[in-house]
Amino acid sequence: MPLLIIAYIISFIDRTNIGMAKASMSVDLGLSATAFGLGAGLFFLTYAVLEVPSNLLLAKVGARLWIARIMLTWGVISCAMAFVTGPWSFYAMRLLLGAAEAGLYPGIIYYLTLWFGREDRAKATGLFLLGVCFANIIGAPLGGILLEMHGLAGWSGWQWMFFIEGLPAVVLAFVVWRKLPDTPAAAPWLTRQESDFIGQKLACEAREAPQSDGGFSLKKAFTTRLFLLLVLIYFTHQFSVYGLSYFLPGIIGAWGELSSLQIGLLTAIPWIAAAIGGVLLPRFARSEARSRRLLMLGYLVMAAGMTLGATAGHSLALVGFCLAAFMFFTVQSVIFSTLPNLMSGSMLAGSFGLLNCLGLCGGFLGPFILGAFEDRTGSATSGLWFAVALLIVGAIASAFIRPSHSRPLPEPSLSSKS
Known part of the structure; x- marks a missing residue:
């Protein structure tokens, strides 16, 4: 777990550090807020498209090789x-950065299912x-510290930040490999007894999972009610998380x-x-009923926090952002720990990738829409209202996560079907 956490720390720094670079980089490159938001969100385009094949390859060749490959390529591109x-x-x-990092998060989430049972997942x-x-x-x-290096050796501060923050991924790739x-x-x-x-x-x-045999099937994924609900819920989550990450x-x-x-x-x-919430709350999601209640509560709290962030003065706005962030990763952990109750094997690996792929469309749209709102209104917080509306949708959708939704939708009847 410590090695995986360190890997994700480095990956998230490298994908979101443009938020810190926004002001100076936009001036140097001539970027509007909309153009910046588009560039920030484009990461998720290639990331999402390559999620499923990346996860299927990880399941085939093993986490050690594939995660090391991901880290090496993304580190070089980050530099x-x-x-x-x-x-x-x-x-x-x-x-290119999105293509390089594709599959890291769902790959590690799938990898955790090889180690942890339902109660601990x-x-x-x-x-x-x-x-x-x-x-x-x-x-x-x-x-912030690296941006202060502005002018050293003729480089801007944001150039030093990108280059230096990309190096740890290259080094850690070899640690993961070993x-x-x-x-x-x-x-x-x-x-031997413990691993057995x-x-x-x-x-x-x-063996208890309803869809545990065979390879990955898009048809099975898209005809499973609970999977489609999880996609909708995760989309609203990612819109808010990445919108705030890039624009806070x-x-x-x-x-x-x-x-x-x-x-x-x-x-x-x-x-x-967010760290405090991620440590304290996911342990309570030990049953489907508790998970559902935790999801609903999480989305309502996030919506309240974003509303406070959009309307209050500086100090209270910061409290609101803290309130929203407190539930960010509680919600995300519950979403992804629900999927192994439906499927296993290659179907689970591919579905993790597909869930992340479709949900991350919110990660693309969040920065883009927040940037567009800022350009139109001149207010950096105006786009938060869009996030609030989506979080309320997520809360409503969470109420429908019930065991009955885990069954596949009826397949179309075919005369040739045996």
Whole structure:
């Protein structure tokens, strides 16, 4: 878990550090808020398209090789972000970064299903998602410090930030290659009895899953009611998380004359709240009824927090963002821990990728729509109302997550069907 958390910390810093670079990078490259939001969101286009094939490859070749490959390529491209020269090269590099990192999150979530049973899965997912919180807690102040290197060796501060923050991924790729076991049976710290116990428990749970045989099928995924509900719910979640991730530094920067470091430190505060929520709450999702209640509560709390962030003064707005962030990764861990109750094997691996792929359309639209609202209104918080509306939709959809929705939809009757 520590190795996976560190990997996700680095990945999230590298995908969201453009939020800290927004002000100076936009000036240097001539980017409007809409163009910046488009570039930020383009990451998710290639990321989403390649999610399913990436996850199926991980299931085939093993997590150790595939995660190491992902980290090496994304680290190199993150460093190369320092060399963008205008809007089009910015768009191209964001597309390449998304392609390089595709499959990391759903791949690791699938990997966790090889280690943790149903009762512990949400807790393990919540702990893994601490990587996002730590990335923002560490990344925002670190980005602020690196931006202060402006002018050193003729580079802008944002160029130094991209280059330096991309290097740890390259180094960690070799650590993952050497240290990450593909399965419990390959873990040197487990005895044979311990790894056999894990394997037997997971095999028993897999036999209970309604869709546990055969390879991945898009038809099965798209005819399963609960899967479609999870896609809708996750879409609303990702819209809010990434919209806030990319635009929170700009929102805080508009509060007054603040240095890059001060903006970074204030930006980190909501993510401390997210870390606390991610540790404390997912452990309560030990049944379908509890998971449903936790999802509904989470979305309502996030909507209330975003509303406060859009309407209140600076101090109360920060409290609102903390309130919303407190539920971010509780909700996400519950969403992804629900899927293994439906399927296993290649079907589960592919469905994790498909869920993340479709949900991350919200990650693309969130920054783009928030940027468009800012350009039209001149207010960095105006787009938050769109996020509030989607979070209410997510709360309503969460109420319909019930065991009956886990059954596939009736397939069309065919005269040739045996």
